[in-house]
Amino acid sequence: MEKTSNGLHNHQVHPHFQNEDFDAIELNSPAIESPTKTSSSVKMKDIFTKSDEDKKADKEPQQLVGYLSLFRFANVMDVLYMIIGSIAALAHGAAFPLMLLVFGNITDIFTDQAAGPCNAPWNYTILTSFCPDGVVLTPENFITEYKKCNLSGFNITMPDILGTIRQQSIYLTIMGCGTIVVGYLQVAFWSVACERQTRLIRQTLLRSILTKEISYFDTHKTGQLSTRLTEDVNKLHDGIGDKVGSALQFFAGFLAGLILGNPDGIQKDNLTGDIKFSNVRFVYPSRPDVPVHNGLTFTADHGHTTALVGTSGCGKSTCMQLLQRFYDPISGLVAIDNIAVDQYNLAWLRQHIGIVSQEPILFQTTIKENIRFGKMDATKEQIEQAAQMANAHDFIMQLPDKYDTLVGERGAQLSGGQKQRIAIARALVRDPRILLLDEATSALDTESERVVQDALDRASKGRTTIVIAHRLSTIVNASKIIVINKGSVVEEGSHQALMDAKGVYYGLVQAQNLRNVDGKEVEEDADLTEPPPYDRTRTLSNQHQTSVDEKDGLTNDDESSEKMEYSGPAPFIAMLKMNRPELIYIIFGCISCICNGGVQPAFGVILSKIIAVFQVCDQNEQEKQVLMYILLFIGLGVLMLITNFFQSFLFAISGESLTQRLRSKIFRVLLQQDVAYFDLPENNTGALCTRLATEASAVQGATGIRIGTMLQNISNLGVGMILAFIYGWSLTLLMLAFIPFMIIAGFLQTYLMTGFANSDKKALENAGKTAVEAISNIRTVAQLTKEQYFDDEYCRLLEVPYKNSIKRAHVFGILFSFTDAIMFFAQAALFTFGAWRVEQGAMTFENIMLVMNCILFGAMAVGQTASMSPDYSKAISASKNILTLFLRQPEINNSSNEGKVLDNFDGHIKLQNIEFCYPNRPKVQVLKDFNLTIKPNKQIALVGASGCGKSTIIQLLEHFYNPKSGQILIDKNDLLTLNLQWWRSQIGFVSQEPILFDASIRENIAYGDTSRTISLGEIQEAAKNANIHQFIVSLPDQYDTNVGSKGTQLSGGEKQRIAIARALIRNPKILLLDEATSALDTESERVVQEALDQASKGRTTIVIAHRLSTIQNSDLICVLRRGKIVESGGHDELLARKEYYYRLAQAKK
Known part of the structure; x- marks a missing residue:
């Protein structure tokens, strides 16, 4: 199959659409059965309130989307479904007027019969003389009383009412049977067409997002894009489904067009790999006033390694992004x-x-x-060979499931070094012509770095290789070194040539030599690798030790807590209790509903009275009564207008308030959960976002306006039944015989829909997880050209809910049509039995009409309630899920206010006999009888191989987990007894991979201390200490500059320094540093290290570092191995011992 330039097949998004704003984006869509043959286009309108950043991006007026455009994702089969559904809807819509026509015929029959005596030339005085005593015949009562008299001698013939009514009842029965057929076709076919199109819209929307230019993501929040795959598409689903079929009972017709797009491009048979940048000028779309490249010119020759060096923010990484066409230059040539x-x-x-x-x-x-993502057709041997080249094969084979081990969300189950080696293997497995290395060995320990560097050197042969590195020792063998400063090349040449020139490069090398930069220690522990900002923004949340079998499962406690389901009062009642603040609205709304429901049977009574008026022989009396009933109609109309307004208004307020309250509480409860909760696969970011977006709003299917409608229908049915029994109990009993069928149909709808909703929930969460993961990591997806993989995976995960929705469409169509048809069957029975009762003189036509109208309005109420069963089922399912979440009691409540607050906190820490394993891997022991004492105001450094437990100690100190046994003492107080919020406020943390939020620089720094209002002066002082102030004030918006999603508008060093400023703003008592300067250039590292050294004074500081030069001044250095301290002491002391630490220091030398 031919592929497009974005890695997707030829039905994907045309490049013309790639530059359009998502507020008016045109998406190409394939046919579901024949994805390579047809396509269509639709424009998706943003329904969300935009942020200021988004508003800045939307410079052109937004284009409104026509309603018919929503159907442009329909293919031939969908159109056929909709045409048949539309024809059925028209027939279904015609059934009701036809029923009224039959009703009119029946009315004429009874009315003509009743009015006949008024015009008959009979002498009623004479006729009365042949009647028993007490019976007086008049034109008005002749029909009901004449059989009591002996009138056989008179030539009086009455029409065969019963025979005529039977004929009309047959018509009603036929229409009822027809309604079953057309009602099913209308609902089922429109629903099937809707589900097919919605599935395609979800697929195409994700496909379009994945194929957008990377610059698009600089100005659009990924959270918003992810939400569009859930809530926005759900709203679109409501607009093109069976509700359209209902509307098409009055309106019909639409035409869908398919647009075929197949963007092509050059595909050379033999790519050599010679790279040229010529006078390139570039700015990021979100910061058009800040030039990144300013006439950048250089070449990288095939078969050679070219190194790019320079300070943070000089434009090195931007070169790689331009090569991959994440962006296009403003001018110049790449x-x-x-x-x-x-x-x-x-x-x-x-x-x-x-x-x-x-x-x-x-x-x-x-x-x-993960390795195969580099080359989807890679064999097992090729995968293992790539892993061996990346020095990853050995640790993989030590895992219980080896190459089949699940890495967790964002690789959470692996350490940073292990993730890096798998990423290297992923790059090598595709045998690329061009190799881009951006600090590729930065997360590796000394030994792994040496082996992997050798592997990369070998892999670079015969390829064009571009390397970015801060540690200049890794690029001394590069064929060409290019020094970039402020977006321009200031020097280039070999290492020796540049050293001889004694220019900028010479100064950088000397700066590193002066600082006596040692090699990195072992790679960081998995626990300390933070996920990038698109996903969970909690620190140290989901990273753990390696050597894990994912199948080990959960501990019993976690297992039981996750399997626990809500088993309290009915979810509907529980939701109403949460609506208690709006109780006054609900009470008056209920009163309005009861009045509104009672008004409708009153209409039936008045309508019956009006029909009965035509039996009055006196025309003046007829006109008088008609006028009275018309006035009553007007009065009831005004009353209904008032009650309808208050019903809708009051319940809308209560329903929306409940949704807002639920969303807030769900989010709050999620934040209260302990870290172990988020470690579970089912609680990944995508699933939680899907729940937050859809389940809170789904609850309205059983609350809010739905309550009003149901209560109105109950009132309608109740009042109608009472009136019907009063005016014709026998006829009412006959009608009640049909009620069980309606109830059974409604119950089946609710039961089956609930089952479908529960199964759909899990499947949609999995699909949402995949979509969020792909969107959040769009740069990596684009780098690997795996848009098609995630597109296919997303489509696969949508199959289960899609198939369920098709089943649901047919089931709902059958039950809905059956419920609707019962009304026709009931009326046929009512008129037939009523005509017989009239012939017997037991009832009047007026009573029949009154009973029929009361039953009719009641049946309509039951039908309306039954039509809400899918929404009600979804609401009950969502309510159970929400209440189950509310019931979960975390072992460590992040928002708890309980515990002691120490008035005089010195910073003395003691870990005593600690045993620990992660809750979701109880068989993997991480810390074993671990003991460590940290004195106040001292700096402790932790070093050791990956997986030795360094980061686990950090997580235990942050109180993310409780130790299995042992104690953590803080100033001789058990950590478990301290107030959690207070304790964490005493800690400042800086990690190797900084987490920045999609907000301004000022806000990101101020987030370091949310307990008070931070002045701009304090923020600036923290920024100065982190050596970032000068850079910030050079930006057009200075401290109000938005950093973008994941901080994409900043370089790695800039993000790191802002994270350091954020840690310093809270003036913590304890400082935790995890490779805090690893992403900085030499000069920035020197200044920031001095700032950190200064900040460490008067604080208890714990450092995890790979560069031993950054920790040699520590008061105590602890070497960890397999969960225990095997060596501790000062830098010189440990070197003198010539054991573990000495070997680490010598490895680089």
Whole structure:
């Protein structure tokens, strides 16, 4: 199958649409059965309130979307479904007027019969003389009383009412049977067409997002894009489903067009890999006033390694992004083999580029599949060979499931170094012509770094390799070193040539030599690798030790808590209790509903009276009574207007308030959960976002306006039944015989819909997880050209809810049509039995009409209630899920206010006999009889191999987990007895992978202390201490500059320094540093390290570092191995021992 430039097949998004704003985006869509043959286009309108950042991006007026455009995702089969459903809807809509026509015929029959005596030339005085005593015949009562008299001698003939009514009843029965057929076709076919289109919209929307230019994500929040895959599409679903069929009982007709797009590009047979940047100028779309490249010009030759060096923010990483066409330059040329990169087929180009970045992104699947993302047709041998080249094979084979081990969300189950090595293997397995290395070995320990560097050196042979590195020792063998400053090349040449020139590069090398930079220690522990900002923004939340079998499962406590389901009062009642603040609205809303429901049977009574008026022989009396009933109609209409308004208004307020309250509480409860909760696969980011977006609003299917409608229908049915029994109990009993069928149909709808809703929930959460993961890591997805993989995976996960929705459409269509048809059957029985009762003189036509109208309005109420059963079922299912979440009691409540607050906190920490294993891996012992004492105001450094437990200690100190046994004493107080909020407020943390929020720089720094209002002066002082102030004030918006999602508008060093400023703003008593300066250039590292050294004074500081030069001044250095301290002491003391620490220091030398 031919592929497009974005790695998707030829039905994907045309490049013309890639530059359009998502507020008016045109998406191409394939046919479901024949994805390569047809396509169509639709414009998706943003229904959300935009942030200021989004408003800035939307410079052109938004284009409104026509309603018919919503159907442009329909293919031929969908159109056929909708045509048949529309014809059925028209027939179904015609059934009701036809029923009224039959009703009119029946009315004429009874009325003509009753009015006949008025015009008959009979002498009623004479006729009365042949009657028993007490019976007086008049034109008004002749029909009911004449059989009591002996009138056989008179030539009086009455029409065969019973025979005529039977004929009309047959018509009603036929219409009822027809209603079953057309009602089913209307609901089922429109629902099937809707589900098919909605599935395609979800797929195409994700496909379109994945194929957008990377610059698009700089100005659009990924959270908003993820929400559009859930809540927005759900709203679209409501607008094109069976509700359209209901509307098409009055309106019909639409036409869908399919647009075929197949963007192509150059695909060379032999790509050499010569790279040229010529006078390139570039700015990021979100910061058009800040130039990044300013006439950048250089070349990278095939078969050689070119290194890019320079300070943070000089534009090195931007070069790699331009090569991958995440962005296009403002001017100038970026070319490969003398062909501009924008002329190549985009997917083909990216498939020939291998990249290893400083922050590796792994997906929530097995190690084998993560490596295979580099080359989807890679064999097992090729995968293992790539892993061996990346020095990852040995640790993989030590895992219980080896290459089939699940890495967790964002690779959470692996350490940073292990993730990096798998990322390197992923790049190597595709055997790329161009290799881009952005600090590729930064997360590796000394030994792994040496082996992997050798592997990368070998892999670079015969390829064009571009390297970005802060540690200049890793690039001394590069064929060409290019020094970039402020977006321009200031020097280039070999290492020796540049050293001889004694220019900028010479100064950088000397700065590192002066600082005596040692090699990195072992790679960081898995626990300390933070996820990038798109996902969970909690620190140290879901990273753990390696050597884990994912199948080990949960502990018993976690297992039981996750399986626990809500078993209290009915979810409906529980939701109403949460609506208690709006009780006054609900009470008056209920009163309005009861009045509104009672008004409708009153209409039936008046209508019956009006029909009966035509039996009055006196025309003046007729006109008088008709006028009276018309006035009553007007009065009831005004009353209904008032009650309807208050019913809708009051319940809308209560329903929306409940939704807002639920969303807030769900989010609050999620934040209260302990870290172990988020470690569970089912509680991944995508699933939680899906729950938050959909379940809170789904509850309105059983609350809010739905309550009003149901209560109105109950009132309607109740009042109608009472009136019907009063005026014709026998006829009412006959009608009640049909009620059980309606109830059974409604129950089946509710039961079956609830079952479908529960199964759909899990499947949609899994699909949402995949979509969020792909969107959040769009750069990595684009680097690997795996848009098609995530597109296919998302489509696969949508299959289960799609198939369920098809079943649901047929079931609901059958039950809905059956419920609707019962009304026809009931009327046929009513008129037949009523005509017989009239002939017997036991009832009047007026009573029949009154009973019929009361039953009719009641039946309509039952039908309306039954039609709400799918929404009600979804609401009950969502309510159970929400209440189950509310019931979960975390072992560590993040928002708890309980516990002691120490008035005089010195910072003395003691870990005593600690045993620990992670809750979701109880068989893997991480810390074993661990003991460590940290004196106040001292700096302790933790070093050791990956998986030795360094980061676990950090997480225990943050109180993310409780130790299995042992104690953590804080100033001789058990950590478990301290107030959690107070304790964490005493800690400042800086990690290797900084987490920044999609907000301004000022806000990101101020987030370091939310307990008070932070002045701009304090923020600036913290920024100065982190050596970031000068950079910030050079920006057009200075401290109000938005950093973008995941801080994408900043370089790695800039993000790191803002994270350091954020830690310093709270003036913590305890400082936790995890490679806090690893992403900085030499000069920034020196200044920031001095700032951190200064900040450490008067504080208890715990440092995890790979560069031993950053910890040699620590008061105590502890070397960890397999969960225990095997060596501790000062830097010189440990070197003198010539044991573990000495070997680490000597490895680099």
